[in-house]
Amino acid sequence: MPREVKDADGVTWSCIQAFAGLGQDAEKKEAARVDGTSNRFHVVCTPSGGAKSVRVELPGNWEKALSDEELLQTIHAQLAQDS
Numbered sequence: 001m002p003r004e005v006k007d008a009d010g011v012t013w014s015c016i017q018a019f020a021g022l023g024q025d026a027e028k029k030e031a032a033r034v035d036g037t038s039n040r041f042h043v044v045c046t047p048s049g050g051a052k053s054v055r056v057e058l059p060g061n062w063e064k065a066l067s068d069e070e071l072l073q074t075i076h077a078q079l080a081q082d083s
Contacts, residue, residue, distance in 0.1 A: 001016075003015050013045045013071075015044070018041070018044050018055065040058065043056050054075055054079055056074050
């Protein structure tokens with residue numbers, strides 16, 4: 001299930017673990033795992049308004065453990081790195 005956060009510019013970001021739509025079997029969950037890590041996963045965050053999506057690496061419990069502020073900081077840091 002996607003998690004949504006809104007930034008100071010009024011952009012709503014919808015974030016979901018990569019490959020989440022492929023099902024729940026172990027192989028598909030492993031596809032989202034960051035290589036060489038035990039508890040970090042690729043997450044895709046898509047903004048409202050059609051701007052560029054970003055892919056970030058987050059801990060396995062990101063949906064509940066990260067605050068909205070931490071998630072937004074990670075998104076904006078990745079945007080800055082990508083540009």
